[in-house]
Amino acid sequence: MADLAHAAERMALTLSQNGLQKATARVLSALLFAEDDSVTAPELAERLTLSSGSVSGALKALLTVGLIERVPAPGSRREHYRLREGAWAVLMSTQNTVVQAMFEAADEGIAAAGRDTLAARRLAEMRDFYSFMFRELPTLVDRWQAERTRRAQG
Known part of the structure; x- marks a missing residue:
C-alpha cells in the first residue's frame, strides 16, 4: 500500500512539474489510483489533506478539460467523480x-x-x-x- 501511495504522489509531482496546478495534479492522481469506481469531493479532501475549496477548483478544472466526469451514485446525496473512460x-x-x-x-x-x-x-x-x-x-x-x-x- 505504501508503494501505491508513493506512486500516486510521484504521479502528482510529475503532473505538477509539467503544468498542472499542484492541487489539480494531486486530485487527478488520486482519481487515477483510486480503488473505488468513484469518489466524492469530501473523500478527496480527506485523502489528500486539501481544503474543500482546493478540491472543488481542481475538480472544476478536470471536468472542464474532460478528464473526469460526474457519475450517479444511487443512495448518495453527494456528487461522485471518476476518471472518464478514454x-x-x-x-x-x-x-x-x-x-x-x-x-x-x-x-x-x-x-x-x-x-x-x-x-x-x-x-x-x-x-x-x-x-x-x-x-x-x-x-x-x-x-x-x-x-x-x-x-x-x-
Whole structure:
C-alpha cells in the first residue's frame, strides 16, 4: 500500500512539474489510483489533506478539460467523480480548440508584423506547426482508439 501511495504522489509531482496546478495534479492522481469506481469531493479532501475549496477548483478544472466526469451514485446525496473512460483521447480531442486558437493568433501576428519580417518568419513556423497539429490530432486519436479496441479484443 505504501508503494501505491508513493506512486500516486510521484504521479502528482510529475503532473505538477509539467503544468498542472499542484492541487489539480494531486486530485487527478488520486482519481487515477483510486480503488473505488468513484469518489466524492469530501473523500478527496480527506485523502489528500486539501481544503474543500482546493478540491472543488481542481475538480472544476478536470471536468472542464474532460478528464473526469460526474457519475450517479444511487443512495448518495453527494456528487461522485471518476476518471472518464478514454480520458486521454478526450483531452487530445479538446486540444483542437487550443491548437486552432494558437494558429489564429500566429496568423494575426503575421498580419500585424508584416510578411517580410523576422517576427513573421517566427510566427509562420508557429502557425505552420499548429496547422499541422490541427490536421493530425484527429487521426492520431482515431488510431489510438482503434489500437485500444484491438488490445481489448485480445
